Amino acid sequence: MAANSRVTIAAHALAWLELARRRGRAVLTSEEVAASVNTNPVIVRRSLGDLQRAGLVTARRGNGAGFALGRPAAEITLLDVWLAVSPEPLLALHHSEPNLECPVGRGIRPVLTDVYDEATGAFRATLARTTVNDVLERILT
Amino acid sequence: MAANSRVTIAAHALAWLELARRRGRAVLTSEEVAASVNTNPVIVRRSLGDLQRAGLVTARRGNGAGFALGRPAAEITLLDVWLAVSPEPLLALHHSEPNLECPVGRGIRPVLTDVYDEATGAFRATLARTTVNDVLERILT
């Protein structure tokens, strides 16, 4: 499969929300966000729905409604975003259980799980060092 | 889709090749490997074909043929395996180009590319610290 682009879409939306907020518009509709990301408003609503469940944005319905940042952009890391939209592991174990008659088949899964967890941890730690505010600052300079 | 399991299958195959080698059988057929991994021999041939292209295993065709490790198990890291079978990035950018009229749409891609590259580098560095020999040792203890 192609790697998914949800983190990208979510980070884009958040950076755009923060820029709009600085310009005096704290609330944007899914259509306005979609116009910047260049996708369908439903995709944006799905993505921001994930972020809302994680508390990263707030959504208001009804007339004049839209999405706003749930907390300061400097307090939202890309790890927060990744956790909100990408719960799948980076590497998968066997689809079907390996042959337990074989020593390797019997013992390999916990070993690989450990290694994969460690690598995923390093990946996450890096994402945790960049905030949405950092992303926007780097865009604007 | 779920993350792919090719690294797992390849690592399993390599550990099994190393264990067989220690037991005096340096060459295994795809069918023998498939019996341990519990999959189809064609899957194994495809996977080991990738490893062969990277020099991690050797393949001999013809009668009495099969696969053998291309270099000592202690000199094959899981990063080597990952590079041989998983060229896809862990996170993708936008599918369709963002709106270049928007400052965020114009500038976000290189920023995210940098962050993703850094995180992927941390992921790779962790994989590079574990060898096939390490995996087998941890299985056997």
Place this chain on the structure above:
DNA sequence: CCAAAAGCAACCATTGCTGTTACATTCGAC
């Protein structure tokens, strides 16, 4: 009450992975 916008369900098309069958190719053994 009305209109605007989120929420949500039901699709479709595409893609990638696994698994399977079938066949061509290679190469050692005899």
Place this chain on the structure above:
DNA sequence: GTCGAATGTAACAGCAATGGTTGCTTTTGG
């Protein structure tokens, strides 16, 4: 040189995930 065993590889089916689209329901401010 032939035979047989095994790799190499193409083609296809099934399945799941993703992005995209449409349409409808729900909410809510004015």
